[in-house]
Each structure stands twice: as structure tokens, then as C-alpha cells.
Amino acid sequence: MVAACVLASLGCRSRHGADDRRGEASEERSNETAVRPVIDDDVERFHVPLSGDEPQDGPDDALVTIVELSDFECPYCAKAAPTMRQLKASYGDDIRIVWMNNPLPFHKNAKPAATVALEAHAQQGDKGFWTMHDRLFANQRALDWENLEAMGAEQGLDVDALAKAIAQDKYAETIAREQALAMALDARGTPAFFINGRSLTGAQPLTRFALLIDEELRRAKALVDAGIPKSELYEALIKNGIRKVEPTPPAPTPGAPAPTPSRVYEIPVPDQARAKGPKDADVVIQEFTDFQCPVCRRVTPTLDRVLQEYGSKVRIVFRDYPLDFHPDAHLSAEAAREVFAQQGNRAFWRYHDILLQNQHALSRSDLENYARRVGGMDMKRFRHALDSGKHKAAVDADIAAVAKAGARIGTPAFFFNGKLSIQGAYPFETFKAAIDAELQ
Numbered sequence: 001m002v003a004a005c006v007l008a009s010l011g012c013r014s015r016h017g018a019d020d021r022r023g024e025a026s027e028e029r030s031n032e033t034a035v036r037p038v039i040d041d042d043v044e045r046f047h048v049p050l051s052g053d054e055p056q057d058g059p060d061d062a063l064v065t066i067v068e069l070s071d072f073e074c075p076y077c078a079k080a081a082p083t084m085r086q087l088k089a090s091y092g093d094d095i096r097i098v099w100m101n102n103p104l105p106f107h108k109n110a111k112p113a114a115t116v117a118l119e120a121h122a123q124q125g126d127k128g129f130w131t132m133h134d135r136l137f138a139n140q141r142a143l144d145w146e147n148l149e150a151m152g153a154e155q156g157l158d159v160d161a162l163a164k165a166i167a168q169d170k171y172a173e174t175i176a177r178e179q180a181l182a183m184a185l186d187a188r189g190t191p192a193f194f195i196n197g198r199s200l201t202g203a204q205p206l207t208r209f210a211l212l213i214d215e216e217l218r219r220a221k222a223l224v225d226a227g228i229p230k231s232e233l234y235e236a237l238i239k240n241g242i243r244k245v246e247p248t249p250p251a252p253t254p255g256a257p258a259p260t261p262s263r264v265y266e267i268p269v270p271d272q273a274r275a276k277g278p279k280d281a282d283v284v285i286q287e288f289t290d291f292q293c294p295v296c297r298r299v300t301p302t303l304d305r306v307l308q309e310y311g312s313k314v315r316i317v318f319r320d321y322p323l324d325f326h327p328d329a330h331l332s333a334e335a336a337r338e339v340f341a342q343q344g345n346r347a348f349w350r351y352h353d354i355l356l357q358n359q360h361a362l363s364r365s366d367l368e369n370y371a372r373r374v375g376g377m378d379m380k381r382f383r384h385a386l387d388s389g390k391h392k393a394a395v396d397a398d399i400a401a402v403a404k405a406g407a408r409i410g411t412p413a414f415f416f417n418g419k420l421s422i423q424g425a426y427p428f429e430t431f432k433a434a435i436d437a438e439l440q
Helices: 022-030 075-094 110-138 145-154 159-167 172-184 206-225 230-238 294-298 300-313 329-343 345-357 364-374 379-388 392-405 428-439
Strands: 064-070 095-101 192-195 198-201 274-276 283-289 314-320 413-416 419-423
Touching (some): 064 075, 075 095, 075 345, 095 110, 095 172, 145 159, 192 206, 198 206, 283 300, 283 428, 294 345, 329 345, 329 364, 345 364, 364 379
Parallel strands (some): 064 095, 283 314
Antiparallel strands (some): 274 314, 283 413
């Protein structure tokens, strides 16, 4: 995938239009005899280039630039929004917040919402974008087409232009470019922040942001005092940053053997399986997973693509395998089973996605809140199921099924028609090879 465009010089072009004196300034700089200070960083930075067209809050020459890669349907991103407002209130023009879109594939309304926000930016500038930004997060559960158009009308947007932008996927290229940048930097989850190129992932508390910002302010002021113009500071800081991260597949649980593709393990699919795909699919993939395992979260987009590419040829069956060192994993698995028991397969997958999106918040009260979000749940029955351990034996039975078959696994682990072919969050191409082998 192609990363976002890279600026040709240290001087960042103003996002508010071309500077008629640009050529003259360049000529003057070329005649300067002073030597600019060399930035010798002792911290890890990433090269996060800006096109100059992104929505932002704060001046172009702020001492600290926070690039936020975010998703309007992600609950963690919504939690981060008030933190960003607090930071802006505290640091004023010393910081700027730059927005980039990274709608995750399992959030079906995230990209349309991003389209509406970018159209608000096109019509009403930065102020219009941030107003829509707040509106979208405030209505995160109602981001269907009709509601998005209604939000645009309420904000005074040209609704005909908005409808056209949605229909023609006007900002597809922009969003794809920003997603490619996120992929290159291995910022696959949301929200992800880069503070003068320094990575901070997730909806972290205000103090975590403040610690990094304060460090960067001290460094930035020293560099400005040494002769780097404020307008060139950000580009100078990220110039030699990491441009691409090569993700390494996670190792399986210590002591687990490498998969033996030729061996078929006898692990029957439950009669009432939580699954996607038809029962008579040519390839049945049993996924043993853990709701608190970050690697299990990372593989979700790959599995979505598998279903898109192979359709009815593949069935994915969800199996529980909560690991002992994940304290909230077992109860989360029990909660997901109760959702399935009450509301069926579709509700289960909705709850499944919510849990994986909120892996750092899986307390008992969190599990109840997420169940309410699914809709239609009898919460008294839900609480009783967790209190009584109604589904504990069923979760443990999934774990026992692996041991009984003679397999030793980490999470996630994938059995293709009984063959333990993959362990870990490998790319689509790895899954494709295993599926094609089964089809052949």
C-alpha cells in the first residue's frame, strides 16, 4: 500500500493557500551561511507526513503536532475526544491536533461518517469539521446514511453536495491514503497518536499525553532557540523518523509446537455454533480465541476479508480459548455466550466486535454496558448468567476439546478442516494459501 505523500522540503506548505513569497524565501534560505542544528534524538520517532489538507485545531507552526488516526465508530476514539479538548485548552497554540481517518473494516458506518466529516471540512473549514466531529461521536450509535445526512442538514451543510459526496465516495482516495499510512506505521488499532512523531496508542489518560507533550515542548523550544524556524520544526523532527514498520507474526504460547499442517485433529463443531458462513462450506475454519488477546483483535480484519473473498466456500466457527493470564477473558467469553443464547448469532458477532474493540475495559460493569448496546437483552437474565457461572462449563469445554484432540495452541489458533494450519495474526496471504490447499 502507498504511504501518504511526503513533503519535498523541511518547509511545510501552508494549508491556507500558496505563499506568493515562497520562491523568494527559498532563495534567501539558500544564501544563508548559518548552519542549522542537527537533531540528534534519543527517542523513537515515526515519519508521519502531512499533506497540508487535513483538518486541524491549532496553528501550522505549533511547537507540538499531535496526529490522531481515528475512527468515528470506535468507542475508544470517542473516549479520547474529551482528552484532546482538555489538551488544547491547557496548551493553547503550543500544540495543534491533526486529524486523519482510519476507519476499521468491521465498523461499517465509520467510512461514511468520515466522508461526512471531510465534506463538512470542505464546506465550512476546520471549525465545521470539529463541530461535525463532536456531533458524530455524540451520535456514535446512529451513523447510518439517513442520520448522517440529517446531521449535515442540522449543521447547515449544502445537503445536495453532501449527498453527492456520499454517493460518489468523494474522499475515498484521501481515506485510503491515510489508512495506508496507518498500516505502514503498524497503527492498526484506533485511536493512535503520534506526538511530534512519537507513538502513543489508545485512549490514554491525560497525564500520559501531558508527559510526552511537556518533553516535546522543552525539546522544541531548545531547537527553535538554536535556529530552526517554528514553521519548519515538525518536518525537521520527523525527517529521519521510521517510515515503515514490518510487523512480525506473534509467537505462539511458550512451549506450543509449530503447526503440523498434515495432521487432522478431531474437534467436532458444536451443534449450536457461533459462526459465519454456511454449514456445507468446503472449508470450515475453527478459530480458538481470547477476547483479551491483542493478537486476536489484529486478525479480525483478515477474517473479514477471507469471508469477502471466498463467500460460501468458507465457514468460520468461533471457539473460546481464554488464557489464564488474561483475568477478564473467561468472564468475557461467558458474557458473549449469554448474548448468543438470548439474541442469536448476529447479536453475538456484534458483541464479539465490541469486546475486541474494548480489550482494555472488560470489567463486569463494562460487559453489562456492552450487552445493553447490543439491544434487546434481558439484563436480569444476563446478570444472573454471569453470577451463576451458567456458561462457564461450556467455555471450559472448548478448551478441553483442544486438549482432548492432542493439540497445544496459543491464541488465536485456526483449524482448517481439522488441520492446525495457522497460529497468530498472519496476513491474508497466509490464510489464502491454507484455504486454497483445502479447496484443492
